[in-house]
Amino acid sequence: xVKKIFLSIFITSALSVTAATAAALLSSSExxxxxxxxxxxxxxxxxxxxxxxxxxxxxxxxxxxxxxxRFRKVYKELSPLLDRLKKQNGRVNRYMAELTDSREQFSLxxxxxxxxxxxxxxxxxxxxxxxxxxQLLGVPPLTEGQSIYALSNDEPFRRCIQDAxxxxxxxxxISTDMGDRKVIASPASISDAINGIVVxxxxxxxxxxxxxxxxxxxxxxxxxxxxxxxxxxxxxxMLANGMVRAxxxxxxxxNIRREADRLISLxxxxxxxxxxxxxxxPRQWEEVELYSLSEEIIDRLSKTAEKKNITAxxxxxxxxxxxxxxxxxxxxxxxxxxxxxYNKEGGNYTIRISHIPMKAVxxxxxxxxxxxxxxxxxxxxxxxxxxxxxxxxxxxxxxxLSIVKHGVGYHKGTVRAVNSDEGMVFIVELPIKNTDE
Ligand code: ADP
Numbered sequence: 308x309v310k311k312i313f314l315s316i317f318i319t320s321a322l323s324v325t326a327a328t329a330a331a332l333l334s335s336s337e338x339x340x341x342x343x344x345x346x347x348x349x350x351x352x353x354x355x356x357x358x359x360x361x362x363x364x365x366x367x368x369x370x371x372x373x374x375x376x377r378f379r380k381v382y383k384e385l386s387p388l389l390d391r392l393k394k395q396n397g398r399v400n401r402y403m404a405e406l407t408d409s410r411e412q413f414s415l416x417x418x419x420x421x422x423x424x425x426x427x428x429x430x431x432x433x434x435x436x437x438x439x440x441x442q443l444l445g446v447p448p449l450t451e452g453q454s455i456y457a458l459s460n461d462e463p464f465r466r467c468i469q470d471a472x473x474x475x476x477x478x479x480x481i482s483t484d485m486g487d488r489k490v491i492a493s494p495a496s497i498s499d500a501i502n503g504i505v506v507x508x509x510x511x512x513x514x515x516x517x518x519x520x521x522x523x524x525x526x527x528x529x530x531x532x533x534x535x536x537x538x539x540x541x542x543x544x545m546l547a548n549g550m551v552r553a554x555x556x557x558x559x560x561x562n563i564r565r566e567a568d569r570l571i572s573l574x575x576x577x578x579x580x581x582x583x584x585x586x587x588x589p590r591q592w593e594e595v596e597l598y599s600l601s602e603e604i605i606d607r608l609s610k611t612a613e614k615k616n617i618t619a620x621x622x623x624x625x626x627x628x629x630x631x632x633x634x635x636x637x638x639x640x641x642x643x644x645x646x647x648x649y650n651k652e653g654g655n656y657t658i659r660i661s662h663i664p665m666k667a668v669x670x671x672x673x674x675x676x677x678x679x680x681x682x683x684x685x686x687x688x689x690x691x692x693x694x695x696x697x698x699x700x701x702x703x704x705x706x707x708l709s710i711v712k713h714g715v716g717y718h719k720g721t722v723r724a725v726n727s728d729e730g731m732v733f734i735v736e737l738p739i740k741n742t743d744e
Contacts, residue, residue, distance in 0.1 A: 455468055531573055576710060
């Protein structure tokens with residue numbers, strides 16, 4: 308601006324000097340040198356004065372603050388321009404405030420997420436990344452401007468990102484020291500051009516463990532069902548072909564019956580477990596009084612107990628919990644059945660019902676063979692039987708205690724097993740009032 312004003316003043320002054328000089332030259336041919344010198348001096352002075360004038364005019368304009376009304380009074384001519392500037396300024400400030408607001412809101416939302424979210428540009432540079440993303444992958448905090456490969460440089464992760472960059476939604480599970488993580492990379496494209504990708508990172512440790520358990524369960528069930536069926540098939544085949552002597556038929560028949568019994572218990576246990584696995588099944592919550600329920604169960608098991616001369620009793624107090632009666636009776640039944648199965652001839656077992664703040668406690672104590680300490684951690688696993696040779700003589704499926712654990716978990720309670728001087732002690736704690744009621 309200074310330059311333009313300077314030029315206009317300078318050109319106007321220079322033209323007047325040139326015109327005056329030309330007039331002087333035309334009127335007298337003498338003293339041309341003096342006239343030229345005079346013209347040059349005048350031009351220089353014009354030049355300096357034009358520059359100073361231009362600066363003087365422009366200086367206050369440079370300092371104009373369109374938001375201050377006092378400037379309007381000074382420069383009335385600039386008023387429309389200042390108005391427009393003020394409006395524009397207001398609009399820009401509003402946009403900036405909105406942008407900051409939505410950015411803060413976006414970061415507030417993403418920061419409160421348990422899953423990681425990373426937005427990446429087409430050159431794999433991070434545009435936005437929440438804390439969960441780097442925490443889940445156990446890497447130091449990342450900032451915008453870093454490459455997404457700072458999260459992980461493993462080949463599967465790179466391939467997942469590259470696939471998404473190529474327009475394909477890609478999904479992988481990676482194992483870290485902290486657990487299993489699912490990474491989903493999704494391309495963001497407008498009219499076929501990839502504008503970037505959005506990467507989600509989730510903790511799937513529990514899901515993966517459940518999936519593994521389900522696979523193992525299916526293979527164990529098939530194995531456990533196949534064994535008695537193969538025996539039944541073999542024996543009945545021999546009977547059908549007349550390969551068994553008449554005096555042995557009863558014994559072979561007994562074997563078939565034993566294996567069929569085993570199949571029935573196995574199927575019953577599997578049905579109980581799958582019922583507990585059905586998380587969507589409607590809950591039959593009701594008030595269940597544990598003392599009388601325990602008495603009922605002792606009664607149901609009395610015949611089995613009599614065969615080993617085992618005595619049983621319920622002690623403690625009447626405590627009621629909100630829960631599913633069938634599942635709670637399965638829990639106590641399985642603990643008592645084990646207290647008989649793994650007890651000595653002539654032994655005993657006791658169910659004690661008591662309560663601690665907000666919780667009911669069921670303690671089943673027996674005088675049996677106990678469980679070696681090193682097995683205590685695993686007895687609640689599906690199909691786990693302590694020392695196959697010792698358990699072989701005692702019928703069982705290896706599912707009883709997992710039904711107990713699952714049933715107790717269904718009521719948001721806990722179960723633990725400890726050895727006592729005499730035998731085993733199983734302690735179940737159940738919330739008296741369930742939050743899911
Ligand atoms: P099972 O059908 O074999 O009894 P469980 O899941 O009920 O299966 O029990 C798992 C294992 O824990 C059993 O095989 C047994 O070795 C051990 N066990 C369970 N309860 C007792 C107990 N009261 N005393 C001694 N050992 C027990």
